[in-house]
Structures are given as structure tokens and as C-alpha cells.
Amino acid sequence: MTTEKIDNISVATKASVYFDGKCISHGITFADGTKKSVGVILPATLTFSTGAPEIMECVAGACEYKLAGSDAWVKSSAGEKFSIPGNSKFDIRVESAEGYHYICHFG
Numbered sequence: 835m836t837t838e839k840i841d842n843i844s845v846a847t848k849a850s851v852y853f854d855g856k857c858i859s860h861g862i863t864f865a866d867g868t869k870k871s872v873g874v875i876l877p878a879t880l881t882f883s884t885g886a887p888e889i890m891e892c893v894a895g896a897c898e899y900k901l902a903g904s905d906a907w908v909k910s911s912a913g914e915k916f917s918i919p920g921n922s923k924f925d926i927r928v929e930s931a932e933g934y935h936y937i938c939h940f941g
Contacts, residue, residue: 836893836913837937840872849873853880859938868941875934879927886941887920894935900925910934 846861850871857880859873875897890899892914898907899916902923910916918924928934 837891838893840870840937853878856880870940871938873936873938875926875928875936877928877931877933879925881923881925882918883923884918884920888918889915889939890918891915891937891939892934893937895928895930895932897934898927898929900927 840862842865844863849858849860850873851858855876856878857873857875859871862870862872864870872893874895890910892910892912894912896909896911898909900907901918907927908916926934
């Protein structure tokens with residue numbers, strides 16, 4: 835099931851803008867201190883680095899991703915998730931003008 839609404843949070847109103855505007859996100863913090871981000875990646879092929887492990891949840895659109903050490907691109911669409919290890923990198927490719935709308939779950 836795709837997450838459509840998140841209750842009882844604090845939202846950073848200033849967006850984080852990466853890759854010349856190709857990725858825009860807002861940080862959110864839950865009452866228990868858990869942090870996530872919500873955002874969109876516009877059409878591009880980008881490489882991200884992780885500190886903590888991450889789970890990328892697609893809420894709209896689609897992407898293809900490739901984890902470090904792999905040559906295989908894997909599709910992720912609305913309602914699907916993929917995991918990235920901590921202290922790693924991954925490539926993400928978005929082709930649709932709709933973009934890839936996501937929630938990034940940290941830790």
C-alpha cells in the first residue's frame with residue numbers, strides 16, 4: 835500500500851535542492867525523533883551516497899535504480915520500495931516527466 839498521508843510530524847519548510855533542481859525534498863521528523871524525507875526526482879540519471887541505510891518508497895511515478903556493485907537496473911513504481919545499505923551509493927534513473935515521488939526512510 836502506498837503512503838498517501840503522514841500525521842503528527844514536523845516538516846522542514848525550506849526544501850533541500852540537489853543536482854541543479856533535479857531532486858527536491860523536505861525533511862520530516864516524527865514525535866519519537868524518527869527522520870524521513872519526502873520529495874521528487876525529475877527526469878535525470880543521478881548518483882546518491884548514503885550514510886545510514888535507506889528505504890526508498892515510491893508514492894507516484896517510477897524510476898530505475900542500480901545499487902553499488904551491480905550492473906542491473908531494477909524498476910520501482912508506485913507502491914514499491916527498495917533498500918540501500920548504509921555507507922553506499924546507488925544510481926537512479928527517471929525518464930517520465932511525472933518524475934519519481936518518494937518517501938526516504940532513514941536508518
